[in-house]
Amino acid sequence: MAAFTLWWQMHAWRTPEVLASTRFSSPDGGEHLSFSLLLPARHEQAVLDHTVRRLLESSHTDFEIIVIVGHDDPETAAVAEAAAGRDPRVRVVVDTHEKKNKPKAMNTALPHCRGDVVGVFDAEDQVHPELLAHVDHAFRSTGADVVQGGVQLINFHSSWYSLRNCLEYFFWFRSRLHLHAQKGFIPLGGNTVFVRTAVLREAGGWDPDCLAEDCDLGVRLSSVGRKVVVAYDSDMVTREETPGSLVSLLKQRTRWNQGFLQVYRKKDWKQLPTFGQRMLARYTLMTPFLQAFTGLIIPLNVAIALFLDVPVSIAFITFLPAVTALVTFVFEVVGLHDFGKQYGLRVRFVHYLKLIVGGPFYQVLLAGAAVRAVWREQRGRTDWELTAHVGAHIDAPGVTREDVPA
Numbered sequence: 496m497a498a499f500t501l502w503w504q505m506h507a508w509r510t511p512e513v514l515a516s517t518r519f520s521s522p523d524g525g526e527h528l529s530f531s532l533l534l535p536a537r538h539e540q541a542v543l544d545h546t547v548r549r550l551l552e553s554s555h556t557d558f559e560i561i562v563i564v565g566h567d568d569p570e571t572a573a574v575a576e577a578a579a580g581r582d583p584r585v586r587v588v589v590d591t592h593e594k595k596n597k598p599k600a601m602n603t604a605l606p607h608c609r610g611d612v613v614g615v616f617d618a619e620d621q622v623h624p625e626l627l628a629h630v631d632h633a634f635r636s637t638g639a640d641v642v643q644g645g646v647q648l649i650n651f652h653s654s655w656y657s658l659r660n661c662l663e664y665f666f667w668f669r670s671r672l673h674l675h676a677q678k679g680f681i682p683l684g685g686n687t688v689f690v691r692t693a694v695l696r697e698a699g700g701w702d703p704d705c706l707a708e709d710c711d712l713g714v715r716l717s718s719v720g721r722k723v724v725v726a727y728d729s730d731m732v733t734r735e736e737t738p739g740s741l742v743s744l745l746k747q748r749t750r751w752n753q754g755f756l757q758v759y760r761k762k763d764w765k766q767l768p769t770f771g772q773r774m775l776a777r778y779t780l781m782t783p784f785l786q787a788f789t790g791l792i793i794p795l796n797v798a799i800a801l802f803l804d805v806p807v808s809i810a811f812i813t814f815l816p817a818v819t820a821l822v823t824f825v826f827e828v829v830g831l832h833d834f835g836k837q838y839g840l841r842v843r844f845v846h847y848l849k850l851i852v853g854g855p856f857y858q859v860l861l862a863g864a865a866v867r868a869v870w871r872e873q874r875g876r877t878d879w880e881l882t883a884h885v886g887a888h889i890d891a892p893g894v895t896r897e898d899v900p901a
Contacts, residue, residue: 497819499778500859501826507670507727516675517863519726522632524626530558530627532608535600536817539618540570546620547585547595548580555627560585561607586679596879598701607667615709621734622687629731630689635866639724640694641716643672644687645732651840656744657737657854662827665834669727675779676725680764680772682755682779683713685725687733691834695719695824702833706877707754714758714776718766721894729837746880752868753877754784783865824851 507517516605531551536543543562549884550560562575566589579585590600612634616622626644633642645668651661668684675681688709698715701708717723738744758764764776805813831850835842871877 496789497816501819501823502543502565502600502610503671503674504823504830505670505826506667506674516532517669517725517732519629519633519728521635522628525557525632525635526628527611528557528612528631528634530555530612530614530631530689531608532558532560532610533601533604533608534560534612534616534618535563535597535604536571536575536618537565537568537595537600538571538893540574543571543574545615546618546622549620549622549624550616550778551582553622553863554624555631557568558627559609560582561587561588561604565589565595565600567592576886577804582709595838596703596706597637599703601708602700602703605696608692608705610823611692612689613692613695614741615686616733617686617735619735621897623731624860626731626733629726629728629876633724633726634689634691637724638722639684641713641723642689643676643725644683644722645688645705645727645729645737646684646687647729647734648737649731649734649838650736651834651841651842651846652766653737655849656741656857658831658849659857660737662831662850666830668732673727675775676723678775679769680717680767680779681723681725682707682710682712682758684764685695685709690716690852700830704820704877706750706879707758708753710751710780711758711763711840712828714780715763718773720768720807738801738857741860744825745860745867748861748864749867749871750880752786752865753772753872755780755783755873756868760877783868786862786865788871790859791793793859793862794895807811827854846875 506714507514532541534546534550534763547560547562550558554733560578562578562585564572564575564587572587572589575585575587579587585609590603591737592599592603599613605613612630614627614630616835630644633639646664647668648657648661648664651658672684687707694716698712698719705711713723738747751783759777759780764773767773767776827850828847831847834840
C-alpha cells in the first residue's frame with residue numbers, strides 16, 4: 496500500500512512536462528458557457544455569506560448561484576434569503592427531505608439549474624474570481640464532459656493533524672487525480688466539480704443514498720466513457736479548512752471510506768472497458784478494507800516485535816516495509832516545502848517536525864476511521880455525519896496574502 500501510494504503521489508512530479516500539463520491553460524477571453532453553481536448549506540450560517548459574496552465576485556458574466564437549505568434550518572435559510580435579496584443571481588431552493596444529506600439536496604436543485612454546466616461548491620469555500628473563466632475555457636478547448644478543479648485545505652497551522660490533512664489534499668489534487676484521469680477512471684473530489692448539465696441529468700444526478708456521492712458520480716461517468724479533465728493551479732484552487740477536531744476528522748473519513756465501500760458494492764466500475772482500469776478501480780475502492788486490515792494488525796505487529804524470537808535474516812526482511820515508509824517521509828518533507836512555496840505559507844522547522852512525529856499517529860487515526868467505516872457498512876448504518884465549519888481558513892495566521900484573492 497505504501498509503495499502504490501508513494502508512486503501515485505509522485506505522478507505529477509516525475510517530469511516537468513507532466514507537472515506543466517496538470518495546470519489550467521490561460522483563457523482565450525471568450526465566454527460560451529453558462530454556469531449553475533450549487534451551494535448545499537446545512538447549519539452553515541457562520542460561513543455561508545462569505546462564500547456567496549466570493550462567488551459573486553467572479554469575473555465570468557453568466558452564472559447563477561443556487562443555495563440549497565433545509566426546511567428545518569431557519570438560521571442558514573435566513574442568511575441565504577438575505578443574499579438572494581441583495582443580488583438576483585442568487586436563488587434559494589428548499590430541501591424538504593425528512594432525512595437530509597448532500598446528494599439529496601443537490602438532486603432537489605438539479606431541475607432548477609438553467610446553466611450549461613453545473614458546478615458544486617461547499618458552504619465554506621473560498622473561490623477564486625477567475626476560476627469560472629478558466630473552467631469555461633477548459634470545457635471548450637478539451638471537449639470535456641467533466642472538469643475537476645483543485646481544492647486545498649489551507650490552515651495547516653491549526654493543529655498537528657491539520658498539517659497532514661492539508662498535505663493529503665495537496666498530493667491528491669495536485670498529483671493523484673491526474674493519474675486517475677489519465678487512466679480513464681476517476682473518483683471525483685467533493686467540490687469544484689463541473690459537469691455539463693445534460694450529462695448530469697442523463698446520469699440521473701447523484702446517488703441519494705451514497706455517502707461519497709462525488710466518488711460515485713465519477714465512477715459512473717468514467718464507466719460509460721465520459722471525458723474527465725483535471726486541472727490544478729495553486730492560484731485557482733478552492734480554499735477550505737480542516738475539520739475542527741479529531742472526532743470530526745474521524746467522522747469525515749469514516750463517511751468517505753464507507754462511501755467508497757458503497758461504490759465498490761454497486762459494481763458500476765465493472766463496466767470499465769480495460770482490465771487495467773478495473774484493477775485500478777477495485778484497488779482504489781477497496782482501500783478502506785486494506786486500511787482497516789492494517790489497523791487491526793497493529794497490535795499484532797507490536798507483539799511480534801516485542802516477543803517473537805526469529806532468525807536475524809528474517810528480522811532484516813521484516814524491516815523492508817520501513818524503507819518505503821522512510822522514502823515516503825522524505826517525499827512528504829519535500830512536498831511540504833513545495834506546498835508552502837506555492838501558497839506563500841511560512842513553513843518552519845517545527846512544522847517539519849510535526850509532520851514526521853505525527854505521521855504514525857495520523858495513520859492510526861486513518862486506520863481507525865476505516866475500521867469504523869467497515870463496521871458501519873456491515874451494520875447497515877448510512878446516516879450522514881455532518882462536518883462543522885467555522886472559517887479557520889479565511890484569516891489563517893502564517894499566510895502571506897500577496898497571492899490570495901481579496
